[in-house]
Amino acid sequence: MQIIDGKQTAADIKLEIAAMVKKMVDEGCKRPHLAAILVGHDGGSETYVANKVKDCAAVGFESTLIRFEDNVTEKELLAKVQELNTNPDIDGFIVQLPLPSHINESKVIEAVSPEKDVDGFHPVNLGRMVLGMPAFVSATPAGIIELLDRYKIETSGKHCVVIGRSNIVGRPISILLSQKASPGNCTVTVCHSRTPDIGKITSQADILIAAIGSPGFVKADMVKEGAVVIDVGTTRLPSALTKSGFKLHGDVLYDEVAPKCSYITPVPGGVGPMTIVSLLKNTLLAGRKEIY
Secondary structure: OEEOOHHHHHHHHHHHHHHHHHHHHHOOOOOOEEEEEEEOOOHHHHHHHHHHHHHHHHHOOEEEEEEEOOOOOHHHHHHHHHHHHOOOOOOEEEEOOOOOOOOOHHHHHHHOOHHHEOOOOOHHHHHHHHOOOOOOOOHHHHHHHHHHHHOOOOOOOOEEEEEOOOOOOHHHHHHHHHOOOOOOOOEEEEEOOOOOOHHHHHOOOOEEEEOOOOOOOEOHHHOOOOOEEEEOOOEEEEOOOOOOOEEEEOOEOHHHHHHHOOEEOOOOOOHHHHHHHHHHHHHHHHHOOOOO
16 A cells, blocks of 8 residues: 655645746746635635745745635625736736635636636636646646656546545546546546445445545445545544644545555645645646646
8 A cells, every 4th residue: 555645746846836937037037926815714714825825935936815804795806806817917816715605606716817717616717628628727636637647546447436526626537537638548437425325336446536525434345455545535623632623534534444545645645735736836837828
């Protein structure tokens, strides 16, 4: 069993991005500039955005954090999105989700210019990805593809089972792995909360991707001997054993499942670090105008 070290892989990629940014600046090009809009004070969102700002500095990007209280109106938020769309200094930006219930998330996502949608959530980018065209790919699926590629995990002809059908992870990764590409060329089955006898399907998977958001959902009897298991779950549960008072739990019961695997991602330290670094890669692509 080999642990897929997303933390180290992300660190390696950040060094590669930093070298490319230095080359751009040395050649007289503008530094890539990432902006983030953060609404309210959700603990997970605060941590995630703070890490993005820190990582931007580490690779040589400019970054801007725009904060709103959770009583911001939808009209005010949409006005700020439009302002960033038309600001030539901003190469890409994100609106951190989730948003307060009085704001229509879909309306906000669709208001972001596809050329600056480094989260890869806009319908135009999703559509381009489905067609195999150049696109900003959602960060978590892009990070999974990067891990499979860098660990030289064979995907062609393999049966991949994805648990979860969200527009951010489950659906995009199922499409990416079914495409005529490397990594890719998988036969893909998508399972979800309404799939009957789900363990029977997951136990046939050569590659199992768990993205259902249910801690410890995948047990050993649901996994085939020698499978590659990618755990996307990051549920924060209270813990008396940590300084922060909580602990991250994946969708896979790691201690029970890991001995059966050829490769497995841990939580934390697996897919999570790759999500942020994929956002940095998208921002670099935006800064270099390589997609549009």
